Amino acid sequence: MTASTPPPAAGRVIADDAETLTVAAALAAEFRTGAAERDAERRLPRAELDRLSASGLLAVTVPAEHGGADVSQQTLAEMFRLLAAADPSLAQIPQSHFVYVNVLRRQGTSRQQKFFFGEVLAGRRFGNAQSEAGTKHVQDIRTRLTPAPDGGRLLTGVKHCSTGALFAHWIPVLARADDDELHVAYVPSDAPGVRVVDDWDGMGQRTTASGTVHLDAVPVPADRIVPHHLTFRGPQLHGAVAQLLHTAIDVGIAAGALAEAADFVRTRSRPWFESGVDTASEDPLLIQRFGELAVRVRAAEALLVTAARAVDTATGAGLNDENTAEASIAVAAAKAFAAEAAVEVAGALFEVAGTRSALDSLNLHRYWRDARTHTLHDPARWKIQHIGRYVLSGVRPPRHGLL
Structure with missing residues (x-):
């Protein structure tokens, strides 16, 4: 178990697609040095992720109306290709970050978007608590959101292969509510009842720290929950x-x-x-x-x-x-x-x-x-x-x- 992720240094705001690729290429060259040693020693790339946050790359899909570059998917894919050619583990860590930024674009309220896009522009990272072990199949999600006395929800479950969670400021959690529909709860990594365990032992992608997230009656305000099931309607x-x-x-x-x-x-x-x-x-x-x-x-x-x-x-x-x-x-x-x-x-x-x-x-x-x-x-x-x-x-x- 690790301590909560400290807040990042103030990040820059990237202006456009061209700047995105320029910054990505420079960081990839920097990350390539030491990638083999990090993998061999399973030395987690905390410093490199902080560099990624400070670079502004994690905010490039924030919509323009919220102050982001809103780059094309072609640019985003090329950014990931550049980073993965240098260090595949490091490139995989922010994949979920962009997925859950996209969830907010699709189903977040204007208030949720304003708050969370502001967090992303400040360099804060989203993790991932999605997959579960021991269920019938990948879409058999058993983590639950249940009503709390204050009008919010309590989040309970165990998530495996949670890439990015160990390094995250916010952990988006895929869970089912009373109606059995899928929702995403955005939970601070240091919230009461959250425990992230670095138990990933895969033969590859060794420094992704894709371990286990334990959620024990984690309090979640109603305005931190997004109705993900509506995405697929x-x-x-x-x-x-x-x-x-x-x-x-x-x-x-x-x-x-x-x-x-x-x-x-x-x-x-x-x-x-x-x-x-x-x-x-x-x-x-x-x-x-x-x-x-x-x-x-x-x-x-x-x-x-x-x-x-x-x-x-x-x-x-x-x-x-x-x-x-x-x-x-x-x-x-x-x-x-x-x-x-x-x-x-x-x-x-x-x-x-x-x-x-x-x-x-x-x-x-x-x-x-x-x-x-x-x-x-x-x-x-x-x-x-x-x-x-x-x-x-x-x-x-x-x-x-x-x-």
């Missing part, structure tokens, strides 16, 4: 936006692994004696394999851009059944491909770099561990099913928020 992009960011993380892992492999072969590898060349980078078989891997990465990057543009197009045109279905399918295609590419390229790093690359001291296996762990987040096989039904029969994807 009509055309929506909640799942598409969330999955787009996961896709960007996978694409970033693939790109990072490819860059690491190329650097290793150029600077540390010896040519195979039968190749007849002086350096490994001149080996025609290695050149061929790098070309194949580069095609996979470029294809994943292109699908990511296509998916992000589809989300932006639907948002700009006004959400309807047709354009939200197109956007969800585009994101599903990008995510399914990126998941395969990340695992393949991260594994091929050893194939092209040779025996020495397997030394544990180099920690090059972090790319494969991160890819293999992160791509288990939700099954690509079901995305392929929905894509197939859409292409063959015109069946629109479901509105369950996971596609």
